[in-house]
Amino acid sequence: MHKLLSEQRGKKMLLLGNEAIARGAVEAGLAIGATYPGTPSSEISAAFFEISRESDLYFEYSTNEKVALEVAAAAANSGVRSMAIMKHVGLNVAADALMTLAYVGVKAGMVILTADDPFMFSSQNEQDNRYYGKLSGLPVLEPSSVEEAKEMIKHAFDLSEKLQEPVLFRTTTRINHSTGIVTLGDIAPVKTTGDFVKDPFSYVTVPAVSRNLHVKLLKHWDEAKGLSEGSSYNFTEGNGPCGIVCNGVSYNYVSDAVKDLQCEDKVKILRVGFSNPMPEAVVKSFLKGCEKVLVVEEGEPFMEEAVKAFAQEEGITIPIKGKGPGQFSRLYEFDPAMVRRVLADYLNVAYEPAGVVDVSDLPEIPQRPPNLCAGCSHRATFYIAKQAAAGMETIFPTDIGCYTLGVLPPLSTADFLICMGSSVTTSCGFSKATKKKVISFIGDSTFFHSGIPGLINAVFNNHNFTLFILDNGTTAMTGHQPNPGVEMERLGLSGYGRIAIEDVVRAVGVKEVTVIQPFKVKKSIEAVKKAFEYQGVSVVISKEMCTLYAKQLKLQRGQRYRVTDKCKNHRDCINQLGCPAFYLRDGKVQINPMQCTGCAVCAQICPENAILPIKD
Numbered sequence: 001m002h003k004l005l006s007e008q009r010g011k012k013m014l015l016l017g018n019e020a021i022a023r024g025a026v027e028a029g030l031a032i033g034a035t036y037p038g039t040p041s042s043e044i045s046a047a048f049f050e051i052s053r054e055s056d057l058y059f060e061y062s063t064n065e066k067v068a069l070e071v072a073a074a075a076a077n078s079g080v081r082s083m084a085i086m087k088h089v090g091l092n093v094a095a096d097a098l099m100t101l102a103y104v105g106v107k108a109g110m111v112i113l114t115a116d117d118p119f120m121f122s123s124q125n126e127q128d129n130r131y132y133g134k135l136s137g138l139p140v141l142e143p144s145s146v147e148e149a150k151e152m153i154k155h156a157f158d159l160s161e162k163l164q165e166p167v168l169f170r171t172t173t174r175i176n177h178s179t180g181i182v183t184l185g186d187i188a189p190v191k192t193t194g195d196f197v198k199d200p201f202s203y204v205t206v207p208a209v210s211r212n213l214h215v216k217l218l219k220h221w222d223e224a225k226g227l228s229e230g231s232s233y234n235f236t237e238g239n240g241p242c243g244i245v246c247n248g249v250s251y252n253y254v255s256d257a258v259k260d261l262q263c264e265d266k267v268k269i270l271r272v273g274f275s276n277p278m279p280e281a282v283v284k285s286f287l288k289g290c291e292k293v294l295v296v297e298e299g300e301p302f303m304e305e306a307v308k309a310f311a312q313e314e315g316i317t318i319p320i321k322g323k324g325p326g327q328f329s330r331l332y333e334f335d336p337a338m339v340r341r342v343l344a345d346y347l348n349v350a351y352e353p354a355g356v357v358d359v360s361d362l363p364e365i366p367q368r369p370p371n372l373c374a375g376c377s378h379r380a381t382f383y384i385a386k387q388a389a390a391g392m393e394t395i396f397p398t399d400i401g402c403y404t405l406g407v408l409p410p411l412s413t414a415d416f417l418i419c420m421g422s423s424v425t426t427s428c429g430f431s432k433a434t435k436k437k438v439i440s441f442i443g444d445s446t447f448f449h450s451g452i453p454g455l456i457n458a459v460f461n462n463h464n465f466t467l468f469i470l471d472n473g474t475t476a477m478t479g480h481q482p483n484p485g486v487e488m489e490r491l492g493l494s495g496y497g498r499i500a501i502e503d504v505v506r507a508v509g510v511k512e513v514t515v516i517q518p519f520k521v522k523k524s525i526e527a528v529k530k531a532f533e534y535q536g537v538s539v540v541i542s543k544e545m546c547t548l549y550a551k552q553l554k555l556q557r558g559q560r561y562r563v564t565d566k567c568k569n570h571r572d573c574i575n576q577l578g579c580p581a582f583y584l585r586d587g588k589v590q591i592n593p594m595q596c597t598g599c600a601v602c603a604q605i606c607p608e609n610a611i612l613p614i615k616d
Helices: 017-027 042-051 065-076 088-104 130-136 146-163 207-229 248-261 280-288 302-314 336-347 377-388 402-407 422-433 444-460 501-507 521-533 547-552 572-577 601-605
Strands: 012-016 032-035 058-061 082-087 110-116 167-172 179-183 234-237 242-247 267-272 274-276 292-296 437-443 465-471 512-516 537-543 561-563 582-585 588-591 611-613
Touching: 012 017, 012 146, 017 042, 017 146, 017 167, 017 179, 032 042, 032 065, 042 058, 042 082, 065 082, 065 088, 065 110, 082 088, 088 110, 088 130, 088 207, 110 146, 130 167, 130 274, 130 302, 146 167, 146 179, 146 207, 167 248, 207 274, 207 280, 234 280, 242 248, 242 280, 242 302, 242 336, 248 267, 248 292, 248 336, 267 280, 280 302, 292 302, 292 336, 377 402, 377 437, 377 465, 377 521, 377 537, 377 572, 377 601, 402 437, 422 437, 422 444, 422 465, 437 444, 444 465, 444 501, 444 537, 465 501, 465 521, 501 512, 501 537, 512 521, 521 537, 521 601, 572 582, 572 601, 601 611
Parallel strands: 032 058, 032 082, 082 110, 110 167, 242 267, 242 292, 437 465, 465 537, 512 537
Antiparallel strands: 012 179, 234 267, 561 588, 561 611, 582 588
8 A cells, every 4th residue: 555545643654745745635635636747746746646546536647737737627616626736837837727717716625736946956947936826816825844734735625615716835845855754644535526517607718707707706815815814824933023024944944043043032933824815914913013024935025025015004114124135035945054144144143154164185076967867868869960960050949858958068959948848839930030950859748748739830830940859758857757658558557548749740740750769870860861851840759768767667778888999089989979877997988887778879989899798
């Protein structure tokens, strides 16, 4: 039995934040879940996927976040509890549906988890999704710890049902990927089947209907304001003259800093967990007892703006600080030392930072930038594309996935990236605005997510570029989740359909379609050259399983390789491929047999044929 299905009430368990959230949703009686995987939220989805195989939970990996949200919305309006899980930028994809779903509302509890990523550990921006709550008029809840995340997610479902609106559950990476002790509660009975009662003039959002629905949303908003005022997740600690308003993981940093600085008598803390609508009366009452206030929040000045507005309304003229020079930045994650330093300065408290350890006598730590895995088929594909395009002036639009790492030398096959699917659509623009050869890259999962509409646009408008679709048989970067092109039988799962990428590409009208096996380098280069010569939209499908996924399925290739004495040290293998299995010993190229996967790409490009299989 999956550990998150344990019915041992009161049992204490060490869980990842994402696991705690999944457990909380199970305790809340979640019936239907949907996601498109994205770090830092991916482990929630992985847990649900496994749990669904042992319980009544229905869970799916949807083709994109908009689809996931709409699946969950329909379920919630049929009277069953549902959840849509995504990373912060995923909510951009789902925003079209989100804005109008707020008008329509829900009948059963629906939670939309949005995992923000301050410092952009695995993301292209660090947007603050609390503003989606303000934009849509939906409640936002923010936990400060792993244990609280489990309990708060249950409250989110109850709050959603009370308001008959979806609830945004906003986490950050430090909550998602921390571990903590969680006390298990009872698992609520799951209502797996509901009923949709037809009421077109409440659900079909033509303008005449939506005008009335907006009135309903504003009534729900007023009700949410009252609930925020009385929420136990908005609480005050201390009685000092200096106020601190904080949320999320920042509350922990503030609490630790106050203890470390021994300034408990100087501060009063307002922790905001129900952050949208902001608890207006609570904040105003808090301000009246303060000489000055510091707002501590990662990301944008969401609470700071509200606190200043409330102060102005009440005629309170105390200094209110948050973001600004010498205070907190809108950039990146906070950390305990940063908060302690700013707080000490703000409170005028003596503070002696910990001494810096002298490491001058230690060697510099080698840098380990992210890199494609040894044996990754994307490396071979990038090499093939560059060889086939030799002598051409090129632009390489790329996309979101492992293959984004093609930006690094020596591959250097990424010139432009905005978001999921943008490789295809920006290729359309580059092909019209420049005379250069446009060669773009997109992965299999990303192609299904948002690449298809762009390809249809390219065919319809007769653009001129070559699109590589890198089909490695899984959604690799986020942890080998399935996508519509995956052979689910390999995972021991039946009942799924499978979509062939080649069929889709031909069906939308692409005339020049080439399928290559990138580990057959010479043959692939010749095929790709032909695709490059085509005037119009050409597509190259590069098919080779992700090497880590192949290892997981016990489909490893076989012989590893070594560098023989024939090597003349040209280093084409390093300078053109950069596989992490290579290293230098005494100035000579060597291959680490523990990393080599036997893809043989390096052996095929070596000018002396000096790279051979290890016989033993």
